Amino acid sequence: MPRLDDVARAAGVSKATASRALSGASGVAASTRERVQRTADELGFRVSGAARRLATGMTRTIGVLTPSVNRWYFGSVLHGIAHAADAHDHDVLLYDLGAFGRGGHEKFERFMTRGEVDGLVTITWSLVGGDLTRLADLGIPVATVGEPTRHTRSFALDDDAAGEQAAEHLVRLGHTDLLHIAAEPEVQPFEASSSDRRERAFERVSARHGLRMRPALTVPTTLEGAHGVVREVIGRADRPTGIVAGTDEVAMAALLAAHQLGIRVPEELSVIGVDDVPAAAAFGLTTIRQDPAQHGEDVVAWIMAALDDPDDEPDRSHTAYSPVLIVRSSTAPPS
Amino acid sequence: MPRLDDVARAAGVSKATASRALSGASGVAASTRERVQRTADELGFRVSGAARRLATGMTRTIGVLTPSVNRWYFGSVLHGIAHAADAHDHDVLLYDLGAFGRGGHEKFERFMTRGEVDGLVTITWSLVGGDLTRLADLGIPVATVGEPTRHTRSFALDDDAAGEQAAEHLVRLGHTDLLHIAAEPEVQPFEASSSDRRERAFERVSARHGLRMRPALTVPTTLEGAHGVVREVIGRADRPTGIVAGTDEVAMAALLAAHQLGIRVPEELSVIGVDDVPAAAAFGLTTIRQDPAQHGEDVVAWIMAALDDPDDEPDRSHTAYSPVLIVRSSTAPPS
DNA sequence: GCTATGGTCGGAACCGGTTCCGATGATTGG
DNA sequence: CCAATCATCGGAACCGGTTCCGACCATAGC
Structure with a gap:
């Protein structure tokens, strides 16, 4: 498994330049960048996520805390999140808390000590208020979907x-x-x-x-x-x-x-x-x-934006989605 | 955020010993271990997952490739996986491939170049044979749940x-x-x-x-x-x-x-x-x-076992679960 | 009393990237 | 023609752990 060093040597540049060339940073001549890129491809180079994490402090991962995964609402939100995260080249780490109280809270505590994510979305009902504020103090963008809450940014049906x-x-x-x-x-x-x-x-x-x-x-x-x-x-x-x-x-x-x-x-x-x-x-x-999947996509979009911003004031606003009536055949005037 | 160095200094030991003490490795006096542990708690020390990954090459994460997340079968398997992974102190990385062909394959490719996991479970229908063999060649334990396949270890209903x-x-x-x-x-x-x-x-x-x-x-x-x-x-x-x-x-x-x-x-x-x-x-x-959740738990158990073993021969056996008939009121003798 | 043994511990070399800072050469303006 | 500016690149110091290897000390065995 070739390392950045190998690519740099093969391309005749330093590790520093190779890193810049491959990560798309500025300050690299177009010709150099292209050459590095090519030799990286030839060697089959793939950056080590672990090393990158250590160096940058970014995980390129967003966490999802959910009380369940096989119910329509949660599954749909999760689907939207997964889709959007992938589009932004981020991974999604799933924390299926299960029923709160029945081991759910221990899992939450484990998450707090272990979880290393750049952003976090909690799907409603997975947490109580106190836990939510602990999350909000984590120093990363945190959002809730499913219910409005003043503890974090939130997205939910009206x-x-x-x-x-x-x-x-x-x-x-x-x-x-x-x-x-x-x-x-x-x-x-x-x-x-x-x-x-x-x-x-x-x-x-x-x-x-x-x-x-x-x-x-x-x-x-x-x-x-x-x-x-x-x-x-x-x-x-x-x-x-x-x-x-x-x-x-x-x-x-x-x-x-x-x-x-x-x-x-x-x-x-x-x-x-x-x-x-x-x-x-x-x-x-x-x-x-x-449309819960849409909520999921939107929450990821917000997290990505928050990640880009230096994040001055924590945004704890709420987005309410307008419901739409679908008339089928289970309703009629009373007889 | 205190580092291992800080803990070591505070406890009056070297980084090496501190590391051993906290990770539960042998070769540390019980009294020392306890002292290090205590000062770590006092300082609120938490190991950096990124650093540990880099040093050990282990991610403590298992990946799940699934075509969907909000269908009963997939959701249940995922639930079982999440539960078992948590019990083993592992994270689960979710790859919701969606419908194959409609972007699903690109997501798969992205996974192949990015995914850093210790073990992998693919839920049936997410992949075609060729991709499965590529996964099996990844050098990590790979298992399929949902259908028997000769390409990997597999778990499924009979x-x-x-x-x-x-x-x-x-x-x-x-x-x-x-x-x-x-x-x-x-x-x-x-x-x-x-x-x-x-x-x-x-x-x-x-x-x-x-x-x-x-x-x-x-x-x-x-x-x-x-x-x-x-x-x-x-x-x-x-x-x-x-x-x-x-x-x-x-x-x-x-x-x-x-x-x-x-x-x-x-x-x-x-x-x-x-x-x-x-x-x-x-x-x-x-x-x-x-009981798909059971399949999920079993597949994780297998992965954990495979992770412990030096893994001589790749295990590609199949586990078939026996179905059980549940009689309710939708069946009766023909009239 | 002296050496072999085993249990503890430290030093230091990794793991594989990113990024600050300074050097270099080319270009531009006066 | 000379100095200032800018783009490009290299060196080296991190990021924060793990682990090999050797040093040290105490006890055990003779």
Whole structure:
């Protein structure tokens, strides 16, 4: 495995010049640069990332802290991050924290002592406030995606708007008796969670239009977890005419339950979700779309920009994405 | 940020001894080791990963090449990998290749020139044979999960057994007219793919029991992609009494389609899948279970072992996991 | 009492780049 | 024609650990 020394010697220049030539730094004659480049290719030279790291202090790596990897939202964000990082020639180091409390926090501590990354993105729910501030003090760009937070730069769907749009859609169709089913995050979020915000937006719409008030219902986030509860609820005699679900998973659970109970959708029951997961189309689910992969790309773009800047003031602003209503066949006027 | 030098000086020993004491190497008096350890803690010393890498040539990192991250199978494997890697105090570097051909191969090439990892796991379908052999020649432990391959060590569900079990289950229930719907991988696999193997296993069972022969059907892997095709097929007059789906996603697409067409399951149509994704329970889907997270943990365990061994002969054996039948309510005797 | 042995520890040479600083030669302006 | 300026390049000092090898001391064995 040839080293920079070898390339330099073969090209008849010093290590210093060879380094400059190959890294694209200025102060090298075009002819020299080209010659060095060529001999490097011929020798099959590849810089040692380890040496470069040691010398520059840069890792060309961005870390991702996530509570999960095989859920649509997290996976999509991760996909966007991976794509954008690759475009910037950076690696992505994955920290799958798992459920917080069940070993998740130890993994976080390990990350704090080991992790060597140039930038960091935490996907919501992976951390509590105190940990977030510790990260923010790490001296590297840190951003959160999934929820707004004042501790770091953040990117997230505008949950208020999403909740309002979902409810308003059903109201416009003529519904007056709606039930909101929130998806409960596995870990207690440190600030108002997405589902809290969506739920409160729903309540605002309810109040505004004088809808029937029903007690709040919260179910597990996953389709399978939500299914049993939702089924029990919509099986009751006084079920609402429409359901506003906090997420598509919950909405699909409702669709499934309705089917199993013989309740026709949308004739007897309207259902709307939030997310627009891929399966939503097959379910004919009306929903509020968001694009997490885009969030992932944007957060990387921000980190790259922050890396370029001398970073005067830490940027802790928030980017809210506008939701968009996708109407399919799970919603209709009440009969 | 204190360096090893500082710790050594503060503890009154040399860099060499300090290094040995902290890394747990032998040849250090217990009392010395403890003293160094303590002063290191007091100073808040953390080894520089970059320096250690440079000196040892080890990265304490394992790479994962995957075609996707937000599909159940890949996500689960990744989760298992992340968990096991963390337990061994290793980092995981994620390479989300995306669809091969659409930029995926360029990303692969970038990986080849940049990637510095101690071990590598490729999740099936991310690569073609030629690339796999290039990886295998990298001089580091390489393993594949998802499909057996002779190019590297590999871990995968026993697809033959899975296909047979699925078909046999329906045969035992009395079905004689079955349709197999294979899930087509997005990229052409280099060897017989999982779905090929499952399909052939199905055909063997068909032949063995003299079932009605139906033309093979292949649909996209995703629920949403499969949905339209499946719906069209089971909407025909001469539909079979049972469907053996290559994956749960396809099976769920069938369930959805059946519901939309007013076909009762399992009375008029039995459906069985493979995977046992979380949503399968809510769907009441009978299926053949596999546990990809376990595959991920096992592949890491193998890599760690290979890292410890001087690795005489490259181990290219294959581990096949036995599928297990999970009976729910989507299958019943034909009426 | 003297030497062989083994356990501890230090010195110093790496690992493979980056970058500051100074030297050199060529060019330009007066 | 001479001095100032600029582009280009080399030397050498890092970056922060690991590890080979030899020195040293204490104990054990004779």
